[in-house]
Amino acid sequence: MAIGKDKGSVTVDDVAAEAGVSIKTVSRVLNNEPNTSEKTRAKVMAAIALLKYQPNPSARRLASKRSDLIMLVYDNPSDNYLINIQHGALDACKRYFYSLLLHPCDYRAPDLAAQIVQAARQHACAGLVLTPPLSDVRALIAALDDGDVPYVRLAPGSPSARGLEVSTDDRAAARDMTRYLLDLGHRRIGFVAGHPDHGAVGERLHGYRDALAEQGVAYDPTLVEQGLHSFDSGVQCGQRLLERAQRPTAIFAANDDMAAGVLYVAHVRGLRVPQELSVAGYDDTPLSRQTWPKLTTLRQPIREMAYAAVEQLASREPQARVRTLGYELVVRDSTRPPG
Numbered sequence: 587m588a589i590g591k592d593k594g595s596v597t598v599d600d601v602a603a604e605a606g607v608s609i610k611t612v613s614r615v616l617n618n619e620p621n622t623s624e625k626t627r628a629k630v631m632a633a634i635a636l637l638k639y640q641p642n643p644s645a646r647r648l649a650s651k652r653s654d655l656i657m658l659v660y661d662n663p664s665d666n667y668l669i670n671i672q673h674g675a676l677d678a679c680k681r682y683f684y685s686l687l688l689h690p691c692d693y694r695a696p697d698l699a700a701q702i703v704q705a706a707r708q709h710a711c712a713g714l715v716l717t718p719p720l721s722d723v724r725a726l727i728a729a730l731d732d733g734d735v736p737y738v739r740l741a742p743g744s745p746s747a748r749g750l751e752v753s754t755d756d757r758a759a760a761r762d763m764t765r766y767l768l769d770l771g772h773r774r775i776g777f778v779a780g781h782p783d784h785g786a787v788g789e790r791l792h793g794y795r796d797a798l799a800e801q802g803v804a805y806d807p808t809l810v811e812q813g814l815h816s817f818d819s820g821v822q823c824g825q826r827l828l829e830r831a832q833r834p835t836a837i838f839a840a841n842d843d844m845a846a847g848v849l850y851v852a853h854v855r856g857l858r859v860p861q862e863l864s865v866a867g868y869d870d871t872p873l874s875r876q877t878w879p880k881l882t883t884l885r886q887p888i889r890e891m892a893y894a895a896v897e898q899l900a901s902r903e904p905q906a907r908v909r910t911l912g913y914e915l916v917v918r919d920s921t922r923p924p925g
Contacts, residue, residue, distance in 0.1 A: 596639045604633035616641055616683060641683050653712040655685050656896055659702060660717040661693040664815050664843050666871035667888060671717055671740070674892030682900035684712065693720050693783070699729035706735045713737055713899035715892065722785040738895040743785010750898045751908045752891045756786045759884045759913040760793025761800075763838055763866055766882075766915060768801050771923045772836040772864060776827040778813040778820060778848065780840035787815075790840045790868065809834055813844045820847020828855055828863075835924040836864035842874045842883055849877055849920070864921040870914075879919035887911045 598616075602609045607626060614622045615630040633639075658675050662668050672688070679686045689705055691698060706714055713736035720726060721739040730737050731748050738750040745751070767775050777794045780787030791810070798805050808830075811823035820839055824847055827834055839845035845867030849859060857863045859879055867874055870885035894909050 596637045598639075600637055601630065601633045601639050604637055605629045653710040654683065655687055655709055655711050656713055656715060656899055657687045657689050657706060657709065657711045658715045658717070658892075659689045659691060659720055661691050661720060662717055662815070664841060664871075666843060666873045667815075667841070667869060668717070670869075670871060670888035671715075671892045674889035675715060675896050677889070678893040678896030678900065682896065684896065684900060686896075687711070691720075693723055698723065699726045702726060703729050703733045703735060706730075707733075711735075715895045715899070716740060718742075718786060719781065719783040722783070736899060738898050740891055740895055741784075741786040743788060745908070749907075750895075752894045752898065752911070753786060753908070754886050754891065754911050754913050756789040756886075757793040757796065759886070759915075760790035760838075760840075760868070761796045762793075762915055763868070763884050764794045764797035765800070766917070767836045767838060767864065767866065767921065768797060768803065770836075770864070770921065771925075772834075773803055774806075774809065774832070774834040774836070776809045776811070776834035776837040778811050778823045778827075778837065778839035778844045780813060780844075781815045782812065784815070787840055794838065813840065815841050815843060817843045817847045817850075820844030821851055822847075824848035824851035828852065828857070834863075836866070836921070838866045838868075840868050842867035842869045842871045842881060845881055845883070845920075846873055846877050849881075860920050860922040864924070866921055870916055874916075874918070877920075882918045882921040883916050885914040885916050887913065 598609050598612050602612045607630060611626060612630055615627050656679060660668060675686050687709060716737055716739045718741050721742040727746060738752060741753045742751055779791050795805050811826055813819040813823050820843060827837060828851055837848050839848055845865055848865050852859050852863050859865055867881045867883040869888060870883045874881040874883045890911055
């Protein structure tokens with residue numbers, strides 16, 4: 587029993603003895619190799635936690651010839667979205683004994699692909715997690731494929747022949763939210779579209795239109811405003827929608843930041859939410875629970891998606907090249923029947 591040892595002096599041998607398995611089995615678990623049962627993996631992980639064993643990253647890297655560093659690449663105007671991504675990725679890195687490197691960038695940079703490939707090689711990364719809109723930059727994806735750099739795309743707008751993907755069904759989710767507002771009795775439903783360069787977010791507008799068509803409500807393009815995923819763009823879109831002579835009775839924004847901007851405009855104009863205007867968002871970020879009133883929104887499992895992305899890279903044999911996670915409609919205080 588090695589419980590009395592200092593953390594730095596606990597070895598793989600101690601973990602193996604505590605778990606009742608071979609040293610090779612402990613090594614397999616630490617390196618996320620296949621052909622290890624969940625029961626055995628659980629025993630080893632329990633022994634690691636009990637003994638407070640801390641793998642030596644340098645030694646592990648030399649032994650396995652694999653890096654223990656995963657790079658999270660992002661250019662996203664929504665801090666709430668990014669915080670959830672970071673937490674999910676960090677949780678998975680902790681679980682699989684990896685380290686996370688944050689790499690902000692400008693997705694419009696002409697040398698983006700060269701930048702990212704160089705950074706991945708410089709840090710000898712085990713793989714990259716690409717967040718939107720980087721998930722849809724074709725030149726970057728092609729460069730990573732050509733350089734044989736492992737990567738996972740989060741919420742890509744279109745599939746690719748290579749690389750791993752983790753997403754949710756944005757079109758179905760937006761359709762369900764619009765159906766919910768229609769079922770409440772709303773017929774003039776404004777929509778604040780997401781950033782045009784975020785491929786998957788474009789599916790949310792399709793879902794909105796799908797639900798209108800299902801219930802025989804004519805699509806009115808004057809009720810759709812183009813947002814940029816930011817609070818300020820939500821304010822601007824909300825102002826344009828609410829200054830109309832025949833304003834909408836409900837507004838559905840393609841993310842929570844923009845929905846919060848719409849709420850701000852409603853309060854400034856003296857409109858009571860939800861009595862005179864229903865407002866709904868998308869993502870279920872912490873912001874959705876901090877607004878007044880609290881936002882009805884669609885829970886996109888952002889944190890879980892980031893966790894799954896790291897898990898895909900950490901596993902030598904991913905369960906599936908494309909993983910699709912579920913969503914949930916969360917009803918709060920910002921929506922009710924019109925009038």
